Amino acid sequence: MNFSTLTLLSIFLTTAELTTASADPKSPTKLFQKSPYHRELFKGDSHQHHAHQRRDGSCSFPSDAGIVKLPSNNGWAMDNKCEDGKWCQYACPPGQLMAQWNPEVTTYSYPGSQDGGVYCNEGELELKVKDHDGYCYDGTGTAKVNNKASSNVAFCQTVLPGNEAMLIPTNIDGGSTETLAVPGTDYWAKTAAHYYVNPPGVSAEEGCVWGSTSNPYGNWSPYVAGFNQDDSGSTFGKIGWNPIYFEDSSPFKDKNPSFGLRLKCEDEGSCNGDECEINPKKVGLNKCSAQNLKSDGAAWCSITATGNSKVIVEVFDV
Structure with missing residues (x-):
């Protein structure tokens, strides 16, 4: 394992807390380790889960x-209604990050990790983070998707x-590029951005929701990706197989996806890390080129782009 991989893994474990949902919503798991906070999230009366x-x-x-x-829940990015006494999460445009959260919560720990968005106070929305002007702000701009597939692809954060x-x-339409939202260390609790990558041709309306075993969409998507940037201007990128794609209950575990992912640096001279590609047609299920590291039984690989240079995710048909 080279230095850039160790750095990426350290950041994901200590500050990013990238997660992937399991087949059973009562037992979600982190991409790298189990999360007691996620298990507690779905227990008991939902009222106790709010600060x-x-x-x-x-x-x-x-x-x-x-x-x-968003098309559901009156537009909010949350399960429940935006009611008095609750923090109400929302989606920002591509490349931008949610600028509001509970400023009293500074670490990734339950139940404070639920307190994102604006605060609903007697019918009025309150913006509590004064360092950011408004609801959204631009991410670092150092990760882009280049969709070389024949159809659109939906990345769901x-x-x-x-x-x-x-x-x-x-x-991202076929043949197009789009900037992903990448947080720096000024984002909440220094966490990273985590994405599920749906198969080409699946709309964002279909794919950016909690899915089921009917289709490999949403939390059942075959691939995941994660990004963040440190204070030195290095952007850490990871692509990997989704662990639940290979669970015993998964009807997809023996099926090759119809597309692959490739992670590269826009400036090769500013790139740390080995070749990073998922191509099931070439290397098979649950494998990556070169690195082929595994967490929760799922293969992944990573690269680092230094000096504020960009990480590129290429999507391609196989």
């Missing part, structure tokens, strides 16, 4: 805040702080 007592009333989704209105469901959409 503030629920009161009557609700807050409406803002129409002029520059945020993305998990909501953190929040319930960590894959609800935040970035759709």
Whole structure:
């Protein structure tokens, strides 16, 4: 394992806490280790999972805040209604990050990890993070998707702080490129951005939701990806197989996806790491080229782009 891989793994384990949901919503797992916070999330009365007592009333989704209105739950990126005493999460446009959360929560720990978004107070939405102006702000801009597949592909970012469901959409048309939201160390608890990668041809409306074994979409997507940047300007990128794709209950575990991923640096002279590619037609199921590291039984690989240079994710048909 080279230096860049060790650095990436260290950051993902200590600050990024990249997660992947399991088949059973009562036992989600981290990509690298089990999470007691996630297991507790789905136990007992849902009222106890919020830092503030629920009161009557609700807050409406803002129409002029520059945020993305999702097709379900009145536009919010959360399971429940945006009601008084709750933190209400939302989706930002591609390349941008949620700028609001509970400023009193500074570490990745339950239940504070749920307190993302704006605070609903007697029908009024309150923006608590004063360092950011508004609802969203630009990420580092150092990760892009180059979709070489014949159809669109939906990258679905998990909501953190929040319930960590894959609800935040970035759709990339075939033959197009799009910037992904990459957090620096100023983002909440210095966490990374985590994405589920749906097969080409699956819309964001279909893929950026909690899925089922009917299709390899959403949390059942074959691949995941993660990105963050440190204070030196190094962007860490990872692509990997989704661990639940190979669970015993998965009907997809013996099926090759129809597409692959390749992770590379825009500037080869600023790149640390070996070849990083997932091509099931060439190397088979649950394997990556060169590195072929594994966590929770799923293979992954990584690279690092230094000096504020960009990481590129190529999507291609196989």
